[in-house]
Amino acid sequence: MTSYYYLSDGELAERLHLGDHRAFSQIYERFFGVLYKHAFNRFRDQEQAKDVVHELFEDLWMKREHLLINSNLSHYLYTATRNKILKIIAHQNVVTAYATKQSVMIKPDxxxxxxxxxxxxxxxxxxxxxxxxxxxxxxxxxxxxxxxxxxxxxxxxxxxxxxxxxxxxxxxxxxxxxxxxxxxxxxxxxxxxxxx
Structure with a gap:
């Protein structure tokens, strides 16, 4: 029986593409910590960092059949995490700008x-x-x-x-x-x- 712990990133990516739950679990165990640390360094908020990484892994599973990761799984996951972080930051900036504009237009009551x-x-x-x-x-x-x-x-x-x-x-x-x-x-x- 194959030990997923010893599989390369490329082998895990191939098995993920085929819907292998154990490969997905191994990818999660292998990369969650480093991706969480990256997200936490940007947000300084544990819950927000966890949410970003959990959402990333949810997307990874849902889109597994269409993903073209090849062998560079770590690069793909890091880039996907960075993109999610940038979207959240952009979202927060837009919300702030929108709220500021609305606060001028909306009566306090x-x-x-x-x-x-x-x-x-x-x-x-x-x-x-x-x-x-x-x-x-x-x-x-x-x-x-x-x-x-x-x-x-x-x-x-x-x-x-x-x-x-x-x-x-x-x-x-x-x-x-x-x-x-x-x-x-x-x-x-x-x-x-x-x-x-």
């Missing part, structure tokens, strides 16, 4: 409930605009921004070239930027990662 109603309404408007994009553009945009697929993964899934995927996502961003303006365009990404 409107309270938190009204703020959340406005957030939900804005999320619905954004989603409606995304749904009105041309079908292929919408699919490419959602796979990229809501599900964090790479252009290569999207190209394979949609059976189109990576260049076509890039064009679809670029055009979708251009349309949304035109409709929402710069500040609201940034807020689009806040809602994409919060509500969808």
């Amino acid at each position: 409107e309270g938190l409930t009204d703020h959340r109603v406005r957030e939900r309404q804005l999320a619905e408007i954004i989603e409606k605009e995304i749904q009105s994009l041309p079908p292929k553009m919408k699919t490419a945009f959602e796979l990229s921004r809501k599900h964090n697929y790479t252009y290569k993964e999207i190209a394979e899934k949609m059976d189109i070239t990576e260049q076509s995927v890039r064009s679809h996502v670029k055009n979708a961003l251009k349309i949304l930027r035109t409709k929402f303006g710069i500040l609201i365009f940034l807020v689009v990404f806040f809602y994409l990662f919060s509500f969808f």
